[in-house]
Amino acid sequence: MKILLVTQYFYPETFKSTDLAFELQKRGHEVTVLTGIPNYPEGKIYESYGFFKNRKQNINGVKIIRSLLLPRGNGGGIRLFLNYYSFAFFASIKAFFLGISNTYDAVIVHEPSPITQFYPALLLKKLWKTPVYFWVMDLWPESLSIAGGVKNKMVLGYYESVVKNFYKNSEKILITSKGFRKSINEKGDFDSKIVYFPNWAEDSISEGDKNYPIPTLPDGFKVMFAGNIGEAQDLDNIMKAALELKQHKKIKFVLVGDGRKMPFVKEFIEENQLQETVHLAGRFPVEAMASFFNKAEVMLVTLKDDPIFNLTVPAKVQAYMSASKPIVAMLNGEGAENIKESESGFAVNAGDYKALAETILKASELPKEELEKLGQNARKFYEENFRMSECITNLENILNAKNQ
Structure with a gap:
């Protein structure tokens, strides 16, 4: 299969997305990764990467395309907001051009947080009907409220509607914990889409x-x-x-x-x-x-x-x-x-x-x-x-x- 993996975090950052891409490629699939410039967790762009350095790579046969983003800095609320949305914006532009020149059998969205990583995949779904598989590792807006300290009901309500839309446009919703099922089903009739897909160790x-x-x-x-x-x-x-x-x-x-x-x-x-x-x-x-x-x-x-x-x-x-x-x-x-x-x-x-x-x-x-x-x-x-x-x-x- 020809697979596009959309994730804000990828090698040399340490996330499961790296394992997934390399293993699928090793099994004979053609894998492209749309990701960001590495800056997690320090908040600074890694050495040997930058706005003009290593924006396109090929590692272990996997084609890697790095979108612009604003580094997360010290992780403060405003800086994280800009980090999340800058990736979503610039990666969506990249996704548009990838969709013009490529036909993918599947798009996998790796979502340890933020939920905004889904936007580039949503574009491909809307324009070219590409099936999207949403790998949910963090629940929103719950995570925004509890871990992020956001209490504003309008903000939480907005993100709840965003999440519902993402679930609606997912072919399958892959959950790392069985406990996620209840939260997801509270947002709509998504039970038939949910598949248990646990984490593994590298x-x-x-x-x-x-x-x-x-x-x-x-x-x-x-x-x-x-x-x-x-x-x-x-x-x-x-x-x-x-x-x-x-x-x-x-x-x-x-x-x-x-x-x-x-x-x-x-x-x-x-x-x-x-x-x-x-x-x-x-x-x-x-x-x-x-x-x-x-x-x-x-x-x-x-x-x-x-x-x-x-x-x-x-x-x-x-x-x-x-x-x-x-x-x-x-x-x-x-x-x-x-x-x-x-x-x-x-x-x-x-x-x-x-x-x-x-x-x-x-x-x-x-x-x-x-x-x-x-x-x-x-x-x-x-x-x-x-x-x-x-x-x-x-x-x-x-x-x-x-x-x-």
Whole structure:
């Protein structure tokens, strides 16, 4: 098939869209990616990219076309608005010309947020009737209200109408969490379009180089958090749990990644003198994760206690499972249920930092063999539910159903 993937985020930014494009191309499909100039998460355009540099590329056989956008900067509300809509505007222009010179069997919209990434695909749908497959990884306008702090009813009402229109113009709506179904169906009769399409872990994590060079990590019982350090991840309560465990010197929190909450984390560490027990490793490529994970005793996943997050399964759950690591979680909903069902670790309620601290302390006292068993359970559950090869095969079947 000839496939266009529309996504604001793509390699060298670390998102599932990269896996999807490269794997589909490897399987013999002709894949073009319409994306933005990489600037996530720092908010600055990556080195070797720019308004006049590497706007067109070919990587692993995938044709990449990079639309203009305004970088997200420090992630403030106005700057994010301009970042989102500048991509939607300029990518729609690119999509118009792509539609004139190409006929696509399918357009896939990768939407971890914002919802505005759908606009270029909508143009192709309206002008050339190209079927659009909407890969929903974040619910709007709920996310705008809860994570973005937007409370204006007119604004939320506007985005609800936009979302309904996008769902209406989708051939299929691919959801990463079964809990999304209820929210989507509340906006219209879309149940027949909805297909469960879970996240997977990158091969570089599950089968990566465990000897990738990384900084020396502290000795002790390492509780590792890897990924975006943002508002949704509830760093406030992670830090409170670390403070609760301050006197237990053998327990070391290791944070791998970066994001909007990093200034808060650094300030909290400084104010509470947690330098001995909280280690900030910094941001590293996906290829380094196997090496980091290999050094950890348990992996940490957290989400705030909000209705939208309770419907979400963080992608790091699959990543941790793929690496055969036991998991400590502070979250509600489907993510917690996965951990309990798989018997791969421990889950406490979202926001309950005291219970998190107690759970970590108990985990640190478990025999090594028991932790290894939890890790084995995690890997087994991953192989049965979240392998990339099976997920992509499922997607091919979904796309083929329309084109047969």
